[in-house]
Amino acid sequence: MNFSVIDIESEMLRAVIDETPAPTALYTGANMLIKLANKAMLNVWQRDESITGMPFDTALPELDKRLLTSVLYHAYQNRQLVELKEQRIERVINYRPKAFYYNFTFKPLINSDGYVWGVLHTATDVTEQVESRFQLAEAEERLRLAIDSAGLGTWSIDATNMQVYPSARTKEFFGLKADEELLFNDALSRIGEMQRPLVVEAINKAFEQGGGCDMEYPITDPKTGRQRWVHSTGKLYYDTTGKPSNYSGIMIDITGRKQEEIRKNDFIAMVSHELKTPLTSIKSYIQISISKAKKLNEDFITGALTKADLQIVKMTKMIRGFLDLSKLESGKISLSPEVFDVSDLISEVVTESRFINSNHFIEIDRNDSVIINADRNKIAQVLDNLLSNAAKYSPLETEIYVNSVVSEHEVIISVADKGIGVKTQDLDKLFDRFYRADNEIMKTVAGFGIGLYIASEIVHLHHGKIWVESKEYEGATFYFSLPLNK
Template identity: 25%
Template sequence: MMLSARVPMLICWGPELVTLYNDAFQAYLGSGEEKSWFGRSLDKNIAFWTSLGSVVSSVMAGSDAVNLPDQDLHLAAHAGSERIGLKCSVSPLMDDDYSLNGVLITCLPDGSAVGTRQLQHSDLEKSAARLRNLVESAPFPIGVYVGREMRIELVNQAIIDVWGKGNDIIGNCYAEILPELAGTGIYEQLDSVYTTGKAYEAKNQRVDLMIDGHLKLFYFNYTFTPLRDSDGRIYGVMNTAADVTDLVVIQQDLRHAEASLRGAIELAELGSWELDIPTGKVTYSRNIQNWFGFGDQQMPLDQVYEPIHPQDRDRVNSAIAQALLPGSDGIYDAEYRLIAYKSDVQRIVHARGKVIYDNQGVAYKLVGSAQDVTAERQQQQQLEGLVELRTKELAAANEELAAQNEEYIAINEELEKANQLFIRSNENLQQFAYVASHDLQEPLRKIQQFGDLLHRQYGAEIGNGLNYLERMRAAASRMSTLIEDLLSFSSLTSQGSDNQEISLQAIIKGILPDFELTILETGAIVQIDELPVIYGNRLQLGQLFQNLLSNALKFRQANVAPMVQIKSAKLSSTDLPPSVKPARRTDFYYQIEVTDNGIGFDEQYQERIFQVFQRLHGKNEFAGTGIGLAICAKVTENHGGAIMATSSRGHGASFKLYFPVIGHA
């Protein structure tokens, strides 16, 4: 912009005051002077420089801008003896780091100067138009505000787009267009630049702009520079800016990520490190500093080896050298022991790293992490010791087991012999059942028949011997009943093969007619609830409930009508009484309860009553062989269930049967 301006301007830059001046200033030097760009100094012997040098030195030393509106500085043109009077303004210039590093000198001809090179008014207008075009086409935001109220005089499209207020903003005050900036200090910054003449610059400044009714966050690098007229008076402020929102957000995200990573590393009790290969210096995180006992965050590599166990140093050095070899995978992996400075604490550290290469493929960094694995290695050693101990114990146990196996083999041989004896005993039992049903029954029937015959034909003649005859006939009858019960019990050695789904309701209804006469004679009441269907043998289940109903009606109290109730319920296996041990385990069971109001029995006999030939009453008081309840227990066992009884004398008895629910193993 300076080079194309029609106003005479020059820049003096750096310690050597290297000079750049525009065409308008070149015109005052005359055609004999060559245009000088950066790298060539203006001739300091000319009268112009002699007069202005002290002012430039003062501004370069740090003073504010200097205006010389009332003093003519004369420059002798090389083209002739004509002298031109100029009014000059010297302003400081900043470099990219906003450090003072040069001056800008603006020259305006005074009103009395006469000459062919005097600037014309039309030239100034053209220069202003050119400057406006340059501002408007600049790719970064630029705005010019005039007056103490900061009225907008010139803005480019870049700043219009950032503000998001539309294009019709020229002539409005800065605060009217951007009211959301109240309280942020920006109004005060502009006013300070206008009143003091000192430029203001901000780096990565947060600015919230109202766009489409919503505050939107931005970050800017911006400057407010005072604008002066030909007399050096401040008439406005120029605003230049760079939108660095994306960069700042990325930097913030990076800082957050780094903080999160550091937090995660600390929580995981890890450490991070970085080896700068050209300098040989290693930078550590706090955890590793503590492990090694370092006081500084950065240490030379040769000092890093000192806390490492002497026997492990060569291995660590070799692992680093291997990772740095050209053509290697660049992976560093080493585990070593170390003892921190001024400490007797020994640690075991596992470190891993990766070589980082520059664009030319040269390794310049080795970065990685480390973990204190002392506890893990101690546990591993303890575990290995425990495994070794257990291995020895297992070997000894195997020897004992081998000896026990020999014993078991001998026991199995004995069990096999016992099983053969059991098989022969079972065969003998079956033969006994056959003999009992055929050979014993036949002479017993003859005794009963001859007894009946003697009683009918010679009863009157026998006289007193009739009593013995009756006793003989009764004994024969009991013998016959006993043989039949023994046969029934021996037939229940296992559940039959004709198992099927059986309705217990149907079983009870099927046997009730057998007790019809007894029920009528005694006035008994039998109440039956809805009973379930189970999987079993119809014949055996019939025997079971026939015996239970027979006992309930038989062992009744005198002058009391029998009351028999049959109820059912479904129970979980966890709800079974502790004393009940079913033959088959399943999740659910049917509980069938048969209760009566009979004479009952003492509960000390509740286990004994299910044994063969066990009677709690005299044979003359109640008929029976003592096998009926043994049959009941055998039937429930054959069906995978169990039976229990509860009672007390004179208060009836309760028999509870438990059968597995169909569909549950």
């Protein structure tokens, strides 16, 4: 043995160990005497330099219970590097015991003669990482318990292959057993026919533009024919490179609430339908009376009856709105497509709207002619709703402009006003059912918040789009597009 070499190497290690920020110690001899220990290691042990020269198991008997001593001797005797991950060490901080976690390494030191003259011991504090993992695991367990308790189903769609990863509860919603596979197209086929295109559109939009969705739709079990309604929310998540990774979310069974809504809508539909007959009779009597009053030159009576007739028209539109709402909610609304020229329809609707909204100036800026195949009455209803909405929220005797512009694939119809405008936070909610923006002006305007909702649903049934551009107090422009026939 060349002890001078050992002494030289020991002195060199002393300088290195003292300057190392990580806890480090050097043990020598068959008894593993503590030759060196820097301040960081002494802090871990909660000892001072007086333990220098003592055997490891004598100086630190409490660590012997942690098997560190046996591991240390194993590294020395078998000339092998030994690593211990996330070893728990209790230290007293401010008179209170606290657990810390370390990664330990024990490296045998061998001289040129092949003699093991010591073991270098290093420690890396991984307490923060371990505690974070524990906290994450605890949070995930709490989330799982909350999801299970609430009866929620979870799902995820892989962005690369559109593979669906549903929970057992989600599979149950789709009429599958826990061990059965749910394919993407199979899942779509079980969603209600009316809502299916909207679900596909929401998923495609999420993968292309990011964001999420919040929607309700029915799911039918093809084996039993049982239908249940779910409320589903989802969000797009990205990988570390910024590419879409998966589209994930939760869903909950809302069948009970939805059935109650359907019963309510059926009642509204029944009442609305019963009101149509007397209103039609009243309108007929009023029109006959107007005709006779004009022949007798009764200007006051003619004017009063004309105003009454106008109110009948407004009430009829309101009843039609409730009927359409009930049909939409119950999935019974249908389209009756026909071929017609959009420009002719716009001229007709604007003419009628000028009569009803006589306190505003409704002008047609541009009205391109194009033939489409759609439900003429329902498209007229969409435009009429937008014009009524513009008049309702615009000052009297202001202009409302209508435009119809044809492009290669679609026709875009717009209604622009000089009204109160829309707040930024309300833009995405305007087409929601029963939604009305919250401001002082809105409280003075009558309405139920169903006109724009019905308009958006009709446009979506035609595979079109509807949107609004506006700033508060600067007016608003509502657009809707319809695809052209090929």
